[in-house]
Amino acid sequence: MHIFEGFLPSPWWQAWFVFSIPVILYGMYRLNKLVNERREVVPLLAVAGAFIFVLSSLKLPSVTGSSSHPTGTGMAAILFGPAITAVLGLIVLLYQALFLAHGGITTLGANVASMGIIGPLVAYLFYRxxxxxxxxxxxxxxxxxxxxxxxxxxxxSLQLALAFPAPQGGILTSLLAFGTVFATTQVPLAIMEGALTALIMKYVVQIKSDVLVDLKVLTSSTATKLREAMQ
Known part of the structure; x- marks a missing residue:
């Protein structure tokens, strides 16, 4: 999903920065507040950030101008909410753009919007x-x-469709075309990512269920039941 450097024309790459920047600023505020109030979550934040970095670095060729890979942001969204996940996503995407030639600086706003903001927001709402x-x-x-x-x-797919509407059929035709190509890789990748995340969360429940309760990821009674089921 990393849209390559320079691939989005004006005004689309600028528009996605306008969309993403306020969310990032709010996420920084939430992250600073969380770390100051709950120092015990710092190791879990580091794990969530590393998980995003490792999974989203597994790049596979896909739609021209972009790539396919797991995102790793679902776990962070469940643990810390979409705003903090947006900051973690920004850090990962910026590092990848600068040092791995994965994504780009001009397309950073668009990539943060898709992987760091909207995807995690929907995951968070679904989980809750x-x-x-x-x-x-x-x-x-x-x-x-x-x-x-x-x-x-x-x-x-929508970002690419808005920037490159089809000569016949416009944005909807392009959206369908881009989405169909992405689906061939993303359907199985998302299933594998979901299974891996569930396994990791099982381990987190086992060793850090108190932190999950503090973060309101689980209720105390649910955490107790999950731990008892492991015994």
Whole structure:
């Protein structure tokens, strides 16, 4: 989903910066507040950031001007919410653009919008709604993570379609074309990412369930039931 450097024309690359910057600023505020109030979450923040970096660095060729890969942002969205996830996504994407030639600086706003903001936001909303409905925790994590991945690529398809509408059929035709190409890689990648994230969260529940309760990821009673099921 990393759109390559210089690939988006004006005014689209500028518009995505305008969209992303306020969210990043709010995310920095939330991150600073979280770290100051709960120092114990710092190791978990580092793990979430590293998870995003490792998974999103696994680049596969896809739509011209972009690439396919897992995103890793679903777990961060579940743990810390979409605003803080946007900051983690920005850090990862900036490092990749500068040192790995993965993405770009002019397209950073667009890439942050898709992978760091909109995908995680939908994952977070799904996780919270499913939690209230009583869905199994690990199934919820699996689905929320997979959805974050899929939504990221729907947004990337839209970004490309807006910038490059088809001569016949316009934006909708381009959106369908880009989305169809992405789907061939993203459907299985999202399923694998969801399964991996659920396994990691099982380990986190086992060793850091108190932190998950503090972060309101789990209720105390749910955390107790999950730990008891592991024994």
């Amino acid at each position: 709604a499913a939690s209230r409905s009583g869905m199994n925790f690990y199934l919820n994590v699996f689905l929320a993570t997979a959805i974050a991945n899929w939504v990221t690529y729907v947004v990337t």
